[in-house]
Amino acid sequence: MFAQTLMLNWKVARWPLLPFVLIAFGLPLLALRMAASFTDAVVFAPGRALLGALEIWTPFFPFLAFLCGAACALSVWAWDHRANHVYALTLPLPRWKYVLLKLGAGALLVFIPAFAVLAGALIGSSGLTLPDGLHAYPVTFAFRFLLAAMIAYAAIFALAAGTQRTTTLVLAGLVLFMIFGEIGAGYLNDTLHTLLPAPFELLEAALLRWPGPFNVYGGNWMLIDV
Amino acid sequence: MSNAIEARGVAYRAGKNFEIRDLDLNVPSGSIYGFLGPNGAGKTTTIRLLLGMTRAAGGRMTVLGHDSSRDVARALQRTGYVPERPHLYAAFTVDEAMRYHRAFYPSWDDAWAEKLKRSFALPDDRRIAKLSKGEVGKLMILLALAQRPELLVLDEPTDGLDPMIRRDALSAVLDYVAEARATVFISSHLVHELERICDWVGVLDHGQMVAEMPIESFKNGVKRVRLQGSPGALDDAPFAVLSRTPDQLTAGETWIVRGWQDPMRQYFDHAGASVREVADLDLEEVFVELLRSSRVAAR
Numbered sequence: 001m002f003a004q005t006l007m008l009n010w011k012v013a014r015w016p017l018l019p020f021v022l023i024a025f026g027l028p029l030l031a032l033r034m035a036a037s038f039t040d041a042v043v044f045a046p047g048r049a050l051l052g053a054l055e056i057w058t059p060f061f062p063f064l065a066f067l068c069g070a071a072c073a074l075s076v077w078a079w080d081h082r083a084n085h086v087y088a089l090t091l092p093l094p095r096w097k098y099v100l101l102k103l104g105a106g107a108l109l110v111f112i113p114a115f116a117v118l119a120g121a122l123i124g125s126s127g128l129t130l131p132d133g134l135h136a137y138p139v140t141f142a143f144r145f146l147l148a149a150m151i152a153y154a155a156i157f158a159l160a161a162g163t164q165r166t167t168t169l170v171l172a173g174l175v176l177f178m179i180f181g182e183i184g185a186g187y188l189n190d191t192l193h194t195l196l197p198a199p200f201e202l203l204e205a206a207l208l209r210w211p212g213p214f215n216v217y218g219g220n221w222m223l224i225d226v
Numbered sequence: 227m228s229n230a231i232e233a234r235g236v237a238y239r240a241g242k243n244f245e246i247r248d249l250d251l252n253v254p255s256g257s258i259y260g261f262l263g264p265n266g267a268g269k270t271t272t273i274r275l276l277l278g279m280t281r282a283a284g285g286r287m288t289v290l291g292h293d294s295s296r297d298v299a300r301a302l303q304r305t306g307y308v309p310e311r312p313h314l315y316a317a318f319t320v321d322e323a324m325r326y327h328r329a330f331y332p333s334w335d336d337a338w339a340e341k342l343k344r345s346f347a348l349p350d351d352r353r354i355a356k357l358s359k360g361e362v363g364k365l366m367i368l369l370a371l372a373q374r375p376e377l378l379v380l381d382e383p384t385d386g387l388d389p390m391i392r393r394d395a396l397s398a399v400l401d402y403v404a405e406a407r408a409t410v411f412i413s414s415h416l417v418h419e420l421e422r423i424c425d426w427v428g429v430l431d432h433g434q435m436v437a438e439m440p441i442e443s444f445k446n447g448v449k450r451v452r453l454q455g456s457p458g459a460l461d462d463a464p465f466a467v468l469s470r471t472p473d474q475l476t477a478g479e480t481w482i483v484r485g486w487q488d489p490m491r492q493y494f495d496h497a498g499a500s501v502r503e504v505a506d507l508d509l510e511e512v513f514v515e516l517l518r519s520s521r522v523a524a525r
Binding site: 091 | 307311313316329
């Protein structure tokens with residue numbers, strides 16, 4: 001069952017995933033080449049110059065990881081939605097088991113862009129002469145990319161697993177919570193002189209700060225570091 | 227005789243315009259049960275309720291002895307289903323679709339699947355997205371049959387297919403039923419198609435069961451009776467009157483009645499009329515008259 005579900009996911013996700021895999025391979029190469037060419041001319045503190053040049057590329061990688069995870073999650077559910085889940089619902093296994101099979105088989109596909117990042121990072125860093133004190137971390141970098149992509153995959157998979165109505169309700173609920181929470185917290189803080197945190201801050205703290213699940217997206221995504 | 231499918235007091239509502247009310251259904255094991263109804267009667271919804279795809283608001287349903295709301299996976303293990311619209315993954319080729327389906331059904335019969343594939347002339351390596359409508363229909367029937375189910379649920383399986391493909395598909399189903407003694411629950415609005423193959427019939431209209439009986443009773447018990455004269459009250463009629471229309475030319479009436487037997491002619495003698503002709507109706511006419519009378523009664 002798992003092998004066949006993996007096969008199905010591969011068939012439906014490979015083309016949507018292909019551009020992201022190519023970018024995942026090319027982006028570390030491009031980042032390292034651009035940074036190296038920028039620092040070639042630098043005589044004083046070339047290490048610092050290299051790190052500075054690489055930092056420009058930092059936001060692209062978590063963004064790409066998110067896109068890869070989202071592309072995987074949306075692709076594996078796309079046909080089920082189009083056929084109103086009829087095939088899935090008439091298969092002789094409990095729904096949770098079907099969802100678990102689909103989740104697991106889809107998660108394996110997330111490894112493909114992560115391997116592409118690893119390959120790009122390894123090739124790019126192997127051809128580079130690093131200034132003293134700096135090291136390349138292609139495996140750690142690719143692992144971080146994989147984690148970030150997995151988090152996006154899991155979150156989008158959960159959202160996409162429901163009906164369009166459920167997804168709309170969840171997202172609309174979230175937006176309403178943010179808008180009215182923001183207004184409500186502002187009003188209470190003004191009138192009662194309290195210090196209630198705004199919903200956006202609460203959400204940010206819960207999701208983005210350690211140990212929030214999206215914490216992996218923050219910080220410096222440095223392929224080369226001290 | 228036990229029932230392969232049983233429903234008692236099933237209720238379901240979708241929006242303001244559609245509901246299924248107090249639906250009872252009995253599909254005897256080993257029968258070919260034709261589930262008739264006009265478009266929008268609720269046939270597909272009933273099937274979705276039976277197979278656990280949609281949740282009923284009330285009532286109880288069992289499929290092969292398993293509760294549809296709690297234990298549907300075990301029922302589905304023994305049930306082959308062909309939905310109204312193609313549901314297969316379009317990215318798969320025919321062979322890949324067969325391999326995928328086989329993975330979920332331990333009773334899958336490889337040899338028979340191959341035989342069906344050859345007899346349906348399905349191309350191994352063509353993607354489902356590239357198959358014709360008829361080929362997709364045949365592939366869905368192949369998948370349902372090759373899992374060797376005890377119950378086949380076919381939702382308008384031949385709708386929109388050309389007569390050749392329709393005949394091939396129905397022949398394959400009938401061959402299987404003859405060999406495996408499976409139960410078939412087939413929904414359709416193509417009455418003539420069901421007339422040839424079914425031994426039980428249920429008629430659904432506006433989410434309500436209008437009639438459910440063996441096909442022989444269905445066909446033989448309903449007659450068109452042409453009368454000379456116009457009888458008065460009907461209180462003590464020994465049959466059910468489905469419709470009654472005046473006949474301008476003969477100054478008489480034409481009645482459609484259910485439960486007719488020949489000695490009942492005497493009833494009209496006492497009612498001030500005489501029977502000129504009693505004629506059989508084909509299944510389609512019976513179907514139309516049943517729907518007409520149930521709609522008149524519902525008003």
